Amino acid sequence: METEKNELVLHTLSESEEETCRLGADIAAVAFPGLTLLLEGTLGSGKTTLVRGIAQALGARNVRSPSFTLINEYDGNIPIVHVDLYRLPKDGGDALGLEEYLLQDSLILVEWPDRWSSPPLADLWLVHFSLSSGGEETTRDVREIVIESRGARATVALKSLAERRRFVERS
Ligand SMILES: Nc1ncnc2c1ncn2[C@@H]1O[C@H](COP(=O)(O)OP(=O)(O)OP(=O)(O)O)[C@@H](O)[C@H]1O
Ligand SMILES: [Mg+2]
Numbered sequence: 001m002e003t004e005k006n007e008l009v010l011h012t013l014s015e016s017e018e019e020t021c022r023l024g025a026d027i028a029a030v031a032f033p034g035l036t037l038l039l040e041g042t043l044g045s046g047k048t049t050l051v052r053g054i055a056q057a058l059g060a061r062n063v064r065s066p067s068f069t070l071i072n073e074y075d076g077n078i079p080i081v082h083v084d085l086y087r088l089p090k091d092g093g094d095a096l097g098l099e100e101y102l103l104q105d106s107l108i109l110v111e112w113p114d115r116w117s118s119p120p121l122a123d124l125w126l127v128h129f130s131l132s133s134g135g136e137e138t139t140r141d142v143r144e145i146v147i148e149s150r151g152a153r154a155t156v157a158l159k160s161l162a163e164r165r166r167f168v169e170r171s
Contacts, residue, residue: 005152005155006122006149006150006151006152006154006155007148007149007155008148008149008155008158008159008162009146009147009148009149010146010147010158010161010162011144012144012146012165013142013144013145014046014142014143014145015142015143016141017049017141020046020049020050020143020145021052021053021056023050023053023145023165024049024050024051024052024053024054024055024056024057025053025056025057026164026165027050027053027054028053028054028055028057028058029057029164030157030158030160030161030164031054031058031078031107031157032078032107032153032157033078033079033107034102034105034106034107034123034153035107035108035123035124035125035153035154036107036108036110036119036120036123036124036125037107037108037109037110037124037125037127038124038125038126038127039051039109039110039111039113039127039129040112040113040126040127040128040129041128041129041130042129042130042131045129045130045131046143046145047127047129048065048084048111050127050129050145051063051082054080054107054109055076055080055082055109058074058076058077058078058080058107059075059076060074060075060076060080061074063082065084066082066083066111067084067086067087068087070083070085070088070096071083071096073106076107078105078106078107079104079105079106079107080106080107080109081098081101081106081107081108081109082109082111083096083098083108083109083110083111084110084111084112085110085111085112085113085114085116086112086115088112088115089115090114090115090117091115091116091117092115093110093115093116093117094116094117094118098110098116098119099118099120102123121150121151122150122151122152123150123151123153123154124150124151125148125149125150125154125157125158126147126148127145127146127147128146128148129143129144130143130144132144147161
């Protein structure tokens with residue numbers, strides 16, 4: 001649903017780890033150097049899984065959670081920077097110089113971005129994961145994923161993702 005000219009919201013569901021990886025591959029197809037994804041959601045909601053899907057589709061290997069290293073860099077068709085700020089206190093992400101990576105035209109994927117007080121305002125997607133509230137065995141693996149774009153280029157890319165997903169669902 002389109003809210004403002006340079007903002008768009010995409011709602012989607014994933015019913016398995018594999019499906020979240022495939023969403024990552026679709027994202028990889030529309031992502032551009034300089035785009036930042038802020039990945040929000042509780043522990044185990046699928047943030048690293050999505051990053052793995054994105055990075056592998058861009059040709060990166062050895063994708064793993066940077067929970068201890070804070071920052072992992074992967075060589076892909078686009079340089080990828082994977083950040084996990086979970087262990088840092090509030091504003092602890094500010095000292096890492098993440099903005100530098102934007103100048104280098106990387107794709108930046110940040111888990112626990114609430115520890116970073118000054119993320120970019122544009123060329124940005126906010127990706128929010130939540131666990132399905134069902135609680136049944138059959139819904140245990142369901143994740144609701146909402147992506148909001150900020151800025152003109154990020155919105156065009158999100159539109160492309162929405163079109164791609166519609167096409168995939170139809171085929
Ligand atoms: N639909 C789904 N999408 C993604 N992961 C799923 C899904 N269903 C079940 N899972 C499981 O949930 C877990 C997700 O782990 P992942 O490391 O991606 O979470 P995370 O959000 O990065 O957590 P953390 O905050 O600890 O970094 C995995 O064990 C995965 O197998
Ligand atoms: Mg993680």
